[in-house]
Every structure is written in C-alpha cells, then in structure tokens.
Amino acid sequence: MAETADRGGRTVLEALERGQVCKGVVSSIEQFGAFVDIGGFHGLVNGAELTWAHHFDAVSDIVEVGQEVTIVVLDVDIERERASFSLKALYPDxxxxxxxxxxxxxxxxxxxxxxxxxxxxxxxxxxxxxxxxxxxxxxxxxxxxxxxxxxxxxxxxxxxxxxxxxxxxxxxxx
Missing domain, CATH: 2.40.50.140 (Nucleic acid-binding proteins)
Structure with a gap:
C-alpha cells in the first residue's frame, strides 16, 4: 500500500506506529486513493478513508497533489514496505x-x-x-x-x- 524510495523512506516506515498522527504531502492520486509522502515514504490513503461523505466522484474532489494533509496511520507492514493511512479517522463519525x-x-x-x-x-x-x-x-x-x-x-x-x-x-x- 506504499513504496519506499530509499533508505530514508525505510527509516520513516520503521518509525511509524498504528494510531500515530502525522503530517504529509499528497504525492499522487489514483482511482482507488491517494499516496501521501511522509519524509520520503509514500503511504496509501484508500478512497474509503478519505472522507466520511457518502459519495464523491473522484479522489481529486477530496485532495490534490501537493496538498499538505494530516493523517492517522492505520496499518504498517515492514516486510512488504507498506502502510495505510486515513484522513477521516481524525474526525468523529x-x-x-x-x-x-x-x-x-x-x-x-x-x-x-x-x-x-x-x-x-x-x-x-x-x-x-x-x-x-x-x-x-x-x-x-x-x-x-x-x-x-x-x-x-x-x-x-x-x-x-x-x-x-x-x-x-x-x-x-x-
């Protein structure tokens, strides 16, 4: 659910913990969600974790490349070098x-x-x-x-x- 570009990204990944709140920058947008760069590590915010809104047409309706966002770490997989994030977890349901x-x-x-x-x-x-x-x-x-x-x-x-x-x-x- 993410990719590490270098050793620095791997170090960031290893420091992440479930439930942690971090700031990052939206690095790319896909149909299924947005990747957020946190210090060289790119984690995924799946479309379902972008907003509590019941409907939106495109991920770009919620975030844009270059936008600074605050995320919650949902899961970290060191072996597969992946992490999943949430934007909506910061807000009450x-x-x-x-x-x-x-x-x-x-x-x-x-x-x-x-x-x-x-x-x-x-x-x-x-x-x-x-x-x-x-x-x-x-x-x-x-x-x-x-x-x-x-x-x-x-x-x-x-x-x-x-x-x-x-x-x-x-x-x-x-």
Missing part, C-alpha cells in the same frame, strides 16, 4: 451523531435514487437512507417510481440504523 440525535424522529430528506426495491433519501450531507418498497404497500404502489421522483422533498422516519454496515432504514411519512 457523523453517523454516530446522526443516530444519537435523529433516531426515531421524522425528518425531511431529498430523494437521491429510485430503485425497484425502494428509494434512497438523502437525510444528511454525508449519507442517505433507504425507504424500502414494503413501506409503500399502504399507498397501493408496487412501483417506487410512481411515488418518488429524484429531487422530491419527503418526510421520513428514521426507524433503524446499522452502525457496522452504515445503513439507515427509513419509513415514509405523509
């Missing part, structure tokens, strides 16, 4: 705060996607929840497309949150 404040409440959201099994409704800037098709049965609708349009504002109840799988289950409210 917004889903935890959302769950604490919004669980069981009826809140406004915006329809993001409509699928055959239900609709995804954005209920926070960083995530969306699912209103499953079963929720539509009392509306005499088998087709979510007959109820939802992308961009519709809807009122939904937050009925379940799976923190581990990062899933939010919503119920449609009129």
């Amino acid at each position: 917004p889903l935890e705060d959302f769950a604490r404040v919004q669980f069981g409440r009826v809140i406004a959201g915006r329809v993001e996607r409509v699928m055959r099994f239900g609709a995804f409704v954005q209920v926070h800037e960083n995530f969306a929840g699912l209103v499953p098709i079963q929720e539509l049965s009392e509306r005499d609708a088998d087709e979510p497309e007959s109820i939802f349009r992308i961009g519709d504002e809807v009122m939904v109840e937050v009925v379940a949150i799976n923190m581990h799988r990062r899933r939010i289950l919503l119920s449609l409210r009129s």
